[in-house]
Amino acid sequence: VNWPGIRTIVITCMIVGLTSEGATIQKGTLRISGAIVGGALGFLAILVVVPNMESIASLALLVAAGTAIAAWVYVGSPRISYAGAQIALAFYICVIQGFEPSWYFYTIRDRMVGILLGNAVITLVFLSVWPVRAGDAIWTGLASALRAMAELARVGSRSDDQTAVARAIAGLRAAASRHFAAAQQSAEEESFEWSVRETGAAQVARSEPKASEDQTARDRFRVADGEARAIFVMQLAVANQRPNVLPPELPDVLVAATRGFDALVAENLDAIADRAQASAPGELPDLRSPLEGLTRTARAEVSRISNPEVAHQVEGRLAAYRELVPRLERLGSAVVSRGLVRLAPLVLAGCMAYSPLANAPPSADKPWRGSDLQRVASDLGSDVHSEPERVAIDTQKNYELGELIDLAQRTNPETRAAWEQVRQAALAAGIAQATYYPKLAAVATAAIASVPLPIPETVVPGGVFRAKTHFVVPALSLEWLLLDFGRRGAAVDGARALTAEANADFNAKHQEVVFGVTRDFYALSAARGKRNASQAAYDSARTLAEAVAARKDRGLATRPELLQAEEEEAKGAYELADATAAESDARMALLETVGIGPSTPIEIADVSQRPLPPELSESIDGAVDRALAQRPDLLALLAEVQAKRAAVSGARADYWPRLAARGEVGGNIGELAIEHSPYQSVNEEQYSVGLRFEWDLFQGFERRNKVQLAQSQQREAENELTHAREKTVRQVWKAYNDAKVALAKQSAAAALLAASEKSWSATLESYQHGLATFPDVRESQHSLAQARALEQASRAEAWTRAAAFAVSTGDLAQP
Known part of the structure; x- marks a missing residue:
């Protein structure tokens, strides 16, 4: 093969061979891409511009234009600047082949083949002979x-x-x-x-980067x-x-x-x-x-x-x-230790006898204990598949609500899943934008053929002769969609709208986590308050029993009164144990919401005496306006409406034609021989450039139905958004009123507790002096226990209602 320019393979190995596999592949990729772009520019210049040049000035302008494109790439990002130099070099080799205009393509062909072979050689060296990983x-x-x-x-x-x-x-x-x-x-x-990677003596190489x-x-x-x-x-x-x-x-x-x-x-x-x-x-x-x-x-x-x-x-x-x-x-x-490297086993599936039903139950009358179920059960028992992020827990501190929310946001798997969904939506938008770029492909066809052909018997005895050929046709093809009347734009707009929807859902998931932790935190506070109230009620019942016993010793109380007092004491002990169990359940629920194990040694701050949230000073209209402008669920529905509108635009664009540019450059290398004659060889370049116009004139009303379907889906999304807005207004009103009522109830409960404590003290003292009956003091003790429980429950409800109001307005979803 007379390809003198292929000597660039040696230069490629010298230039591309760097300190690591990654640096080498990066430099080789830039070298190949620069040569392709420069060669394509040179090819177009030879095809379109060079035949029309009549002076050195036109050649200088052509070289200046190519240099400007290469310089624009070269002075850009340092990551791709080397590609600019390769664009210029390939362009110069194509255009400036001598002191006169030239229409030959073998120079860029030789350079491309040399660069590709050089990169292949140096890549194999770094993969097999001298692997150095970045x-x-x-x-x-x-x-x-x-x-x-x-x-x-x-x-x-x-x-x-x-x-x-x-x-x-x-x-x-x-x-x-x-x-x-x-x-x-x-x-x-x-x-x-x-x-x-290596597994034992076997190596598994993946070609994906x-x-x-x-x-x-x-x-x-x-x-x-x-x-x-x-x-x-x-x-x-x-x-x-x-x-x-x-x-x-x-x-x-x-x-x-x-x-x-x-x-x-x-x-x-x-x-x-x-x-x-x-x-x-x-x-x-x-x-x-x-x-x-x-x-x-x-x-x-x-x-x-x-x-x-x-x-x-x-x-x-x-x-x-x-x-x-x-x-x-x-x-x-x-920074986790990299000392232990996970080894991926190389599974070689034999092509022997295989029964698909071997992993299915043999009959329907008995449970199945297959090997696949045992393997899945073993994996389910391990913690290596969905292990949450490990966080350090300080056992010497009391965690406040904000710190627990921070732990939940870092450990909750739902927020991480929502984050991955946002990343997927962003990548989908990038895929949609890829349609604006041209498609470049390298194609090669090689074949050997022997074809019998009919011919009159007067020419060849028997009426058949045989043609033999073997050939290789390498080619480089380019296709670029130039005009599609909004199809690509609609797809990109829809993908961006879906990305915005995923971001809003991500914020909504964080709001759910924040509110869940807040709700369970104050539920634990209420359970603690109930336990404290039960402890106080038990102490009061014991005090009452001691007072009745003292009066009975003096002959002032009857035995039924003493038994009733002891009954109240036993009832108080039971209610205290029940409240303690409820507190433990509330703690487990909070730890589950946070995303840490129930056995984690963590201390949670007691906020039973914390001041209540302030009164709502803003107007209900301002709260409604803020909710309609920032709630993540409304933002997600609005983004969905925008995506449906983009789908309508895309469906309407299908009525219009498409215009694409296509080009191919290659060579025909082969030989042909007729039976009993010598081979005739060919080694010539071939190329084609053109435009492809496509317009679907009739598709059985498919496009009309697609437009109507997209419009229907758009109206559905708009109606859902309208319904969600109306529902939001009702939710904000209810949460606003609930928050105000909760504060009023807590104020009344505090007053009730103060009055009950005074009534209990006075009634107990009167009973000890013989001025009150046992039913009076027992009723006062019951009222005090109920007032204590109501006060603690109303305090937790006030904080929970305040958080629910923040959820209704979307404040908890703000970063």
Whole structure:
């Protein structure tokens, strides 16, 4: 084959061969794509422009136009700038073939073949002979950055010379930034790698650039990288504040405590770095307890600081530490040990005798215990398939409502499922936008044929002769839909509307989680209040029994009265046990809503004496307007209406034609021989360029029915939106009135409790002095127990109704 330009295979191997598989594939992809685009531009120029050129000026203008396109790509994103250089080079090779106009395509053919072969060779080398993965360098770079951050945390404890400290901070800042950039570059290169794994002696190679677990690892790196960079910025702020925060007049105890906490931060960063490199996947040091100790020390010593500015700076550093600790915990959760690699078994299914009914019950009269059910049951018993995100629980603190909501939003699987649905909708919108771009395909046809053909017997005895041929036809085809009268636009608008709907559903799911935690939190508060009321009622019943026993000893009470008092005491003990069980059930329900196990040792704050929510000061009209403008369910229905409108536009666009541009360039390489004659060879270029006009004139009224169906679905969605708006108004009114009534009921319950307590005290004292009867004091004790339970229930109801009002207006769904 006389293809002299194929020598570019050697240059391709030299240029594309970089430090890792990902970098090599990225560079090769840019080289191929640049050569294709430049070759296509050169091909079009030779086909359309070059035959009409008559002077050097026209050639200069052509070269300038191609150079401008290549330069626009080259000065764009650094990720694709190399493709611009390849576009220019391929274009120049096509257009400038000598000192006169040329119409040959073999130059770009040779270059494309050389580039493709060179990339194939170097890719096989990096996959089989010399595999170096960029993914291994991602966590190494992040670990190096974390170790630099650990040194940054220790820098103030090693020297009191502020000049030396400033130089050390600058050096560590540059080193950490360099490591962050290297890790990010490796992450970008890894997206181009082909995943290759080994299982025993077998290898399974996937040609797709990304697998699901690789995507999960890269997502985990993005989270870890973002948290690490945020911590790095906070460290720089604290470190640069050091000359003002640690003056000589600062108490030594506070200086020692601060440096000790900095050392713990450095130790935590080192441990996370070890996790990233899978060298020591151990537990991370606890920072919350030392932070609390530092806070107590600072508050005790800050009164000794005479300079108010310095005292304010100390408070600022404590605030920074309080922000730093949870970020370190999230960073530690994101960086999991990579020491254990999951091995994917290679399952070889034999093509022997196979019975599909082997996994089905043999008869209908008995239960089935097949091997597939046992395997599924084994998987169901394990916790490796749908394990929720692990969060650190501080057993020494009482969790408030906001902290429980934060835990629920991070651990609830429904919010994660809604998040994935939003991502799917966004990807679907990207797929719809892909129709605006041209389609480029490489096609090759190769065949060997021997065909008998009829011929008059006067020419060939027997009336048959045989033609033999073998040929290869490589081609590069391009198709671009130029005009479709709104079909693509309607599809993109519909996909974007569905993305907006998924986002609204995502916010609605978060609102459900927030309200669920709030409802169960105050239900637990009510259960605790009922248990406290039952305890108080039991104590009152016991006090009454003791009073009756004392009066009986003095001969002032009868035995039936004593037995009734003991009955009341036993009844109080039963109600106390029942209230305690109800409190335990309410706690389990709250933990289930949060998404943590019932055996988790977590302390939940008691808010039974917390002040009530404020009175609703806004008007009901303002609340209704706000609900109609921001409720996520209404936003989702509105997005659905917009999607249906886009579907109507798409259905109407089917009445109009389509116009597409098509082109193909290739070569015919082969030989043909007639029976008993020598082969005749051919090796010539071939190309075709044209427009394809398509207009469906009649389809059996299918398009009309599609339009009517889309319009009907649009009206359905609009009616559902109208109904939802009316329902929202009713819900806001009801929630508004319920919140006001709940506050009024709580005020009345508080007054009832105060009156019942006074009545009980007075009646009991009167009974002890013989001025009241036993039925009077027992009735007073019953009224007091009921008033206590009502007060606690009304307090929890007031908070729950306030949260329900926030749900009705959509306030809980706001980020």
